[in-house]
Amino acid sequence: MKNFNFFYFTIVFLLSNLQAHTQVSGTVIYQIKLNKEYIDNFYKQDTVLKGYNKIAKERTLRLYELAQNFRFKLKFNKNESLYFWEEEMLDDATNEIEFNLAILKGGGRAKYYMNKDENLNLVQFKSPINNNWYIETSLLNNQNWTVLKETDTILGYKVFKAVSNNGDIAWFAPDIPVPFGPLGKGNLPGLILKWDTTKARIIEAVEIKLSKKTLKIKRPQKGIVRTAEEGRKERIRQINHLTR
Amino acid sequence: MKKLISLIALLFLTVSYSFASDVEMKEENPEDPGRICRYYAIIEASNDGYEYGSTAWQSSYLLHFNWCMEVI
Numbered sequence: 001m002k003n004f005n006f007f008y009f010t011i012v013f014l015l016s017n018l019q020a021h022t023q024v025s026g027t028v029i030y031q032i033k034l035n036k037e038y039i040d041n042f043y044k045q046d047t048v049l050k051g052y053n054k055i056a057k058e059r060t061l062r063l064y065e066l067a068q069n070f071r072f073k074l075k076f077n078k079n080e081s082l083y084f085w086e087e088e089m090l091d092d093a094t095n096e097i098e099f100n101l102a103i104l105k106g107g108g109r110a111k112y113y114m115n116k117d118e119n120l121n122l123v124q125f126k127s128p129i130n131n132n133w134y135i136e137t138s139l140l141n142n143q144n145w146t147v148l149k150e151t152d153t154i155l156g157y158k159v160f161k162a163v164s165n166n167g168d169i170a171w172f173a174p175d176i177p178v179p180f181g182p183l184g185k186g187n188l189p190g191l192i193l194k195w196d197t198t199k200a201r202i203i204e205a206v207e208i209k210l211s212k213k214t215l216k217i218k219r220p221q222k223g224i225v226r227t228a229e230e231g232r233k234e235r236i237r238q239i240n241h242l243t244r
Numbered sequence: 245m246k247k248l249i250s251l252i253a254l255l256f257l258t259v260s261y262s263f264a265s266d267v268e269m270k271e272e273n274p275e276d277p278g279r280i281c282r283y284y285a286i287i288e289a290s291n292d293g294y295e296y297g298s299t300a301w302q303s304s305y306l307l308h309f310n311w312c313m314e315v316i
Contacts, residue, residue, distance in 0.1 A: 042291060049284060055315070056284060060291070097311045104304055105292060125299045128306055136299070168293070183300075197293025232297035239305060 024078040025215040028191070029071050029086075029207040030182045032105045034064035038200050059098075060200070066094065066102035072203070074182055076191070080217040081180035083112040105201055111220045112184040114140055121184050123228070124220035129238050133223035136231040140179065143187040145170065154193040155208050162188055169196040176210070281312035 043057040074083045085106060090099045103109065110125035121140045126133050145162040152159050152171060159171040170181065174190035181192025182203050193205040285308040294301035 039291070049280065049287070052280065052284065052316075056288075060288070097307050101304065101307050101311075104300055104307070108300060108303060110299060123299065127299075128303050134299075166295070199293040200291045201293050231299070235299065235302045236297045239302060242306075 024076075024176070024178055025213060026076060026176070026208060026210040027215070028074040028076075028193070028205050028209075030074065030106065030203050031071060031206045032064065032067040033202040033204055034061070034068070035196075035198075035200050035202055036061075042200075063098060063102050063105070064200070066098060067105040070103060070106055071206075072106040072182060074180065075215055075217055076178050076180050077214045077217060078178060079116050080219070081112075081114045081178065081186075082217050082219075083107065083182050083184070085109060106203060107183045112182075113217070113220055114180050114184065114186055115219075116140065116179055121186070121228075122220065123184055124223050129242075134231065135220060135223035135225045136228040137225065138228040141187050143185065145188055147188070155205055157193060157208070159193055160190070167198055169198060170194070171196075176208075277313060277316040280316060281309050284312045285309040 039057065039060055043053050049056055070088065071086045072083065073086050074081055076082075085103055085108065090096060100108070108125070110123050113122040113124070114120065115122075119140045121138045121142070122135060124133065124135050144165050148161045148163065150161040152161070154171060154173070157173040157175055159173050162170045162172060164170070168185075170185060170188060170192045171194040172181070172188040172190040172192045176191040177189065178191050179188055180186045181188070182195055185192050185195050193208075195203045285305045288308045289301050289304040292304060294304055
C-alpha cells in the first residue's frame with residue numbers, strides 16, 4: 001500500500017509539473033485597486049495640506065475610481081514578458097491631467113520588458129520633461145524578496161506572500177513558473193498576481209489566459225539607452241531644479 | 245542633582261519648542277502656493293507607493309504639482 005501511495009504521488013507530481021511547464025505562455029490582465037483604509041487614515045492626520053485635506057482626499061478617491069476601469073496587460077513566455085496599458089480613449093467629460101494620473105497608477109504609457117536569460121529588466125517611456133524616448137535597464141535579479149509561509153488564492157491559483165526590501169508585498173503563483181509580474185516586478189519563483197505597495201495602490205490580476213503556444217514578445221527598441229540608476233539621478237536633479 | 249536635571253529638561257523643552265515653531269512657520273505657510281503644491285505632489289506620489297526617482301514618480305509629481313497650481 002505504501003508503495004502504491006508513493007507511485008500515485010509521483011505520477012500526480014510529474015503530471016502537474018508537466019502541465020505547468022507546457023503552459024508557460026500566457027496573458028494576464030491586471031487592474032488597480034484602492035486601499036481605502038490607508039487613504040482614510042492618511043487624511044485624518046493633520047498634514048501640511050491643512051485646509052486642502054478635504055479636496056485632496058476627494059480628488060484621490062476620484063482618480064482611483066477612474067483608474068479602476070483601466071486594464072493593464074502582461075504577455076509572457078518562459079523567457080520574456082511585456083507589461084503595458086491597453087489604450088483607451090479619453091472621453092470629453094474627463095479632465096486630461098486626471099486621466100493621465102489615473103493611467104499612471106498602473107504604470108502609465110511606459111512599457112516594461114523582462115528577459116530571464118539576459119537577467120534584464122527594461123522600461124521604455126517618453127520623458128514628460130523633454131519628450132524624448134528612453135530605455136532604462138537594470139538587472140532582474142536586483143530585486144530581493146523574502147518569501148513567507150502565508151498563502152492565499154487568486155483566480156484559482158495558490159499564491160505565496162513575499163516581501164521586498166522596501167516593504168512592498170507580492171503574491172506569486174509557483175504553478176505559473178515564470179519570474180515576471182506587473183510594472184517590472186519579478187525575480188520570484190512564480191508569476192506575481194498581486195502587488196501591494198502597502199500604501200494606497202494595489203495591482204491585482206483579474207484574468208489569466210494560459211497558452212500552449214509560445215507567445216512572441218516584442219522587445220521595446222526605440223529610445224536613448226541608459227541605466228535605471230542614471231535615469232533616477234537625472235530625474236531627481238530635474239525635479240529639484242523645476243521646483244526650486 | 246534634581247535641580248540640575250529639571251534645568252536641563254526645561255532647557256531641552258524650550259529649544260524643542262522654538263525649533264518646532266520655526267519648522268511649522270517654514271513648512272506650513274499657507275500663503276505660498278508653490279510650497280503647498282510641492283508638498284501635495286510629494287504626498288500624492290508617496291501615497292501611491294511610487295519608487296522615489298522612478299519615471300512614474302516623476303510624472304506623478306509633475307501632474308499633481310501642475311494640477312495643484314491651477315486649483316490654488
